[in-house]
Amino acid sequence: MNQPCKCKNTSHICNNFHDTIEFIGRRWMGVILYTLMPGPKRYHEIVASIPGISDRLLTERLNELVKEGLVTKSFLESSTKKVEYELTPSGLALKEVMLAVRNWIELREVLQNKIESE
Numbered sequence: 001m002n003q004p005c006k007c008k009n010t011s012h013i014c015n016n017f018h019d020t021i022e023f024i025g026r027r028w029m030g031v032i033l034y035t036l037m038p039g040p041k042r043y044h045e046i047v048a049s050i051p052g053i054s055d056r057l058l059t060e061r062l063n064e065l066v067k068e069g070l071v072t073k074s075f076l077e078s079s080t081k082k083v084e085y086e087l088t089p090s091g092l093a094l095k096e097v098m099l100a101v102r103n104w105i106e107l108r109e110v111l112q113n114k115i116e117s118e
Helices: 017-025 029-036 043-049 053-065 095-117
Strands: 071-074 082-089
Touching: 017 071, 029 043, 029 053, 029 095, 043 053, 043 071, 043 082, 053 071
Parallel strands: none
Antiparallel strands: 071 082
């Protein structure tokens, strides 16, 4: 995910595009990114926003997002145990992608309901 995709031709999938799609598509990754879109959240707020995610997997995914430069992890002044996560500018750049996916889901549901009612 470190280099820009050099291929503009949609008939050829470059490695950077493939790697990025696979990274974002990993289990819970997109949901975590979407949860952080409105602004910084503490760990317990993220857990509360994503029912069904285990602590181990959330911690693993957050660490991956930090490593990739999409999320920052900050220790709050009052305690070394209180941590806040926030999207970096690179992470925030995914907002349009996440909103497009949400819009596509809504459109797909409308189209599916139309097909089922016919």
